[in-house]
Amino acid sequence: MKSHIGPAIRLTLVMLVLLVVIYPLLVAGIARFAPGAGKGETVTANGKVVGYAVIGQKFTQDRYFNSRPSAVDYNAAGSAGSNKGPSNPDYLTAVQARIDTFLVHNPGVSKTDIPAELVTASGSGLDPDLSPAGARVQVARIARVRGLPAARITELVDQHTEGPLLGLFGPSNVNVLALNVALDQLR
Incomplete structure (x- = not known):
């Protein structure tokens, strides 16, 4: 059981950083090139x-x-x-x-x-x-x-x-x- 908990925690932390930090920053960066710079077309x-x-x-x-x-x-x-x-x-x-x-x-x-x-x-x-x-x-x-x-x-x-x-x-x-x-x- 101990052999499964370590990888599960590491995978959870990697996914947390990837999906909560990196992905939103990537989307926000791409949005800067959209009309309205990601703030909507006014x-x-x-x-x-x-x-x-x-x-x-x-x-x-x-x-x-x-x-x-x-x-x-x-x-x-x-x-x-x-x-x-x-x-x-x-x-x-x-x-x-x-x-x-x-x-x-x-x-x-x-x-x-x-x-x-x-x-x-x-x-x-x-x-x-x-x-x-x-x-x-x-x-x-x-x-x-x-x-x-x-x-x-x-x-x-x-x-x-x-x-x-x-x-x-x-x-x-x-x-x-x-x-x-x-x-x-x-x-």
């Missing part, structure tokens, strides 16, 4: 940080593009989905309320034109992106409220549309925070 406006590019934010004013709904009210400390299935009556009531609210704020849009992402919460509750269709369906409202041509707002959406990773993986998307910051800079 979005700035007028020299001031207004948010993080990978965490969704709540926009409720008609002059801004709405984000995807969040089951956790955009609380990054409590990331989670609602865990309610598509047949749950509470879920269906919440989705219908979101549809009704969207239609009130976006006259001229029919229920069938609303992309699902604008009325259903994401799995994390923190999705920062919309599809290009999710952004374009809001263009008429924003153009009306801001007194700008719809073509200019559509052009802004197109400028902020990111294609799939390497042109192959995933859908095209629009970061809502970056789009709203650029929208404020139009004036």
Whole structure:
């Protein structure tokens, strides 16, 4: 038995140093080369940080593009989905309320034109992106409220549309925070 305890303790100490000291330092060192130097990609406006590019934010004013709904009210400390299935009556009531609210704020849009992402919460509750269709369906409202041509707002959406990773993986998307910051800079 003594012949097994010594190697087990040594292996435990080696793994402890490797996984608690060396590996985290290696990851932190590699992160220095990532966007934001490992501290996250921030979005700035007028020299001031207004948010993080990978965490969704709540926009409720008609002059801004709405984000995807969040089951956790955009609380990054409590990331989670609602865990309610598509047949749950509470879920269906919440989705219908979101549809009704969207239609009130976006006259001229029919229920069938609303992309699902604008009325259903994401799995994390923190999705920062919309599809290009999710952004374009809001263009008429924003153009009306801001007194700008719809073509200019559509052009802004197109400028902020990111294609799939390497042109192959995933859908095209629009970061809502970056789009709203650029929208404020139009004036």
